[in-house]
Each structure stands twice: as C-alpha cells, then as structure tokens.
Amino acid sequence: MAYIQSIAGRIVSAVRAFAGSRNVSARSRLDACGENSVVSGWVDRHVPGGRIEVGRDCSIHGTLKTATPEARIAIGNNVFIAGHTMLDCICGISIEDDVLVSYECIISDSDHHSLSLSVRANDNLDWRREYHDWTTTANEPVRICRGAWLGARVIVLKGVTIGEGSVVGAGSVVTKDVPPWCVAAGNPARVIREIPENER
Numbered sequence: 052m053a054y055i056q057s058i059a060g061r062i063v064s065a066v067r068a069f070a071g072s073r074n075v076s077a078r079s080r081l082d083a084c085g086e087n088s089v090v091s092g093w094v095d096r097h098v099p100g101g102r103i104e105v106g107r108d109c110s111i112h113g114t115l116k117t118a119t120p121e122a123r124i125a126i127g128n129n130v131f132i133a134g135h136t137m138l139d140c141i142c143g144i145s146i147e148d149d150v151l152v153s154y155e156c157i158i159s160d161s162d163h164h165s166l167s168l169s170v171r172a173n174d175n176l177d178w179r180r181e182y183h184d185w186t187t188t189a190n191e192p193v194r195i196c197r198g199a200w201l202g203a204r205v206i207v208l209k210g211v212t213i214g215e216g217s218v219v220g221a222g223s224v225v226t227k228d229v230p231p232w233c234v235a236a237g238n239p240a241r242v243i244r245e246i247p248e249n250e251r
C-alpha cells in the first residue's frame with residue numbers, strides 16, 4: 052500500500068512539475084504579468100514584436116497569439132480565460148478587469164483573408180513563407196469591457212466592443228457592438244434583455 056502511495060505521489064509531483072514548467076515558460080513569453088496570475092495556456096508570438104500584457108489575479112488557460120509586430124493584447128486584473136479559447140491578435144484586443152471568457156471561444160480582430168479571390172489565392176503559399184500582407188484584410192481592434200461574461204463557444208469578430216457587465220450566450224457570433232448591461236445571444240448576436248440595476 053505504501054509503495055502504491057509513493058508511486059502515486061511521484062506521479063502527482065511529476066504532473067505538477069510539468070504544469071509548473073509550462074506556466075513558467077508561458078509567463079516568460081509575456082511582456083508583463085501581474086502578481087498571482089496563472090498562465091497555463093499557449094503564448095504564441097507568431098512573429099517578433101507585438102505586446103502581450105496580463106494583469107494581476109488572472110487565470111489564463113487559453114491561447115494568446117500575436118501575428119504582427121503591431122499586435123497588442125492587453126488583459127486587465129482578475130480575468131479568467133478558459134482552455135481552448137483563442138485570442139488571435141493582428142492589431143489590438145483588450146480585455147478589461149473582472150471579465151470571464153468560457154471555453155472554446157474565439158476573439159479575433161481581423162478577417163485574416165481578403166474578400167477578393169485573386170488576393171486571397173496567394174495566402175496559402177504566403178503562409179508557408181511566414182508572410183502575409185495584412186493590408187489586404189479588414190482589421191479592427193476588439194474591446195471586452197469590465198465585468199463582461201462570454202459563454203462557451205462564443206465568437207467575437209473584428210471591431211466589436213462588448214459593453215460593461217454584459218453577458219453573451221453560449222455559441223453566439225458577435226458581429227456588432229453589445230451595449231453595457233445586456234444579455235445578447237444568437238447568430239448574429241442580438242440583445243435579448245437588459246440586466247436590471249439590482250443585478251449589476
């Protein structure tokens with residue numbers, strides 16, 4: 052019995068050490084990280100440059116990706132980003148304090164490809180050469196304001212601001228701004244109700 056406990060203890064220690072080393076290496080790829088934040092997700096600096104800042108008391112289990120030298124990801128304090136969520140940043144993604152982002156969400160500030168076939172026909176082979184002409188695509192910063200909550204599998208598209216304290220229902224595709232203190236849901240997401248004063 053003691054032998055089994057000892058083996059089990061070693062396995063737990065090894066798993067913790069592995070998790071800890073991922074955390075250290077992910078944190079080391081950030082430009083700034085506040086105290087008491089846990090970063091277990093993938094930090095993908097696709098090209099040199101870009102800036103990724105995480106505040107204090109955050110739990111970041113998803114992927115933070117910067118794809119251009121101009122990309123800026125700014126995450127405030129006490130933010131939760133669940134596993135298998137991706138912040139895909141070309142120009143700017145800002146997540147303010149006290150935001151919750153559930154699992155398998157995508158927050159993207161770019162269309163990534165041109166609507167013109169003759170332009171995007173080059174994209175595949177360009178990518179292989181680690182090149183992409185971002186001037187051919189629509190890019191606009193995204194802002195998730197203080198205290199918002201995105202349910203599972205939400206997609207937020209370029210240029211969107213999600214207002215303070217608002218909730219986006221599971222599986223929604225947000226194509227336009229969501230005002231503060233609302234619940235929005237669906238594809239495309241529409242406001243389904245306001246959050247009353249006493250629940251703010």
Ligand SMILES: CC(C)(COP(=O)(O)OP(=O)(O)OC[C@H]1O[C@@H](n2cnc3c(N)ncnc32)[C@H](O)[C@@H]1OP(=O)(O)O)[C@@H](O)C(=O)NCCC(=O)NCCS
Pocket residue numbers: 153154201202203204218219220221222223234235236237238243
């Ligand atoms: C957004 C949410 C909080 C709304 O809850 P609610 O206020 O109780 O809403 P209701 O269930 O009363 O639904 C109100 C209306 O919105 C619709 N609706 C609710 N959630 C929706 C969603 N995610 N997508 C599309 N429509 C939705 C309902 O069908 C209903 O429509 P109707 O009036 O035509 O019947 C909830 O539906 C949700 O999506 N929660 C997220 C759960 C999640 O992602 N959990 C993972 C861990 S964070």
